Amino acid sequence: MNASLDRIVQVGVIPIIRAPSVESALRISEVLIQAGIPIIEVTFTVPDALKVIRQLRGAFPELLIGAGTVVEGAAARHAIDAGAEFLVSVVAPPEVIAVGRQTSIPVIPGAFTPSEIMAALTLGVEVVKLFPASVGGPGYLRALQEPLPSLRAIPTGGVDSANVHEWFVKSGRKFNF
Incomplete structure (x- = not known):
């Protein structure tokens, strides 16, 4: 596994930064860093996300x-350059x-159905983003892992402080990897 993916597994959480401005994104990031979180995902929905990165x-x-x-190769290259x-x-x-394969930068693509997951894995990714996770809940991830025991998935969309424990317990795997 890639060193970045190893760190993600070790930490077990990827805080996602969605903010209305560069300043807000930087403030949120700094709070997370001060809290000891060593990983941050800055979404391209943040205005001037490359500047934040x-x-x-x-x-x-x-x-x-x-x-x-x-969602585009050019954006991937710009993100890596940033x-x-x-x-x-x-x-x-x-x-x-x-682009990820060419640069040895891991890509975590979104997938929800077994067919989408297999299509992503066939392209050579090691981990998928189960999105939107709220639709199926922790039981859905567990059901996917029964026929696909080596599936490494990060549930995203609907995982919050109120239900994160349920995700860890019901998925049957630490950090859903």
Whole structure:
């Protein structure tokens, strides 16, 4: 497994930064860093997300920074150039996965159905983002892992402080990896 994925597994959580401005995204990131969270995903829904990634990379060189909502190859390249060490997408764009493979940067594509998951795995990814996780809940992830025991999935969309424990317990796997 890639060093970035190893760190994600070790930490067990990827806080997702969605904010209305660069300043808000940086403030939220700094609070997470002060709380001891060494991983942050900055989504491309943040205005000027690349600036946020660059500033975080410059200020916090040890921080594992990912770019989220990456759906095009050009965006993937820009994110990597800005300092992203992993890429996340809501879907499984082949060109984003190809950029990840060319640069040895892990891509965590979104998938929900068994067919979408298998299509992503066939493209060579190691981990998928189970999205939207709230639709199926922890039982759905457990059901997917029965016929696909080696599936490593990160539930996203609907996982919050009120139900995170249920996700860990009902999925039957620490950190859902």
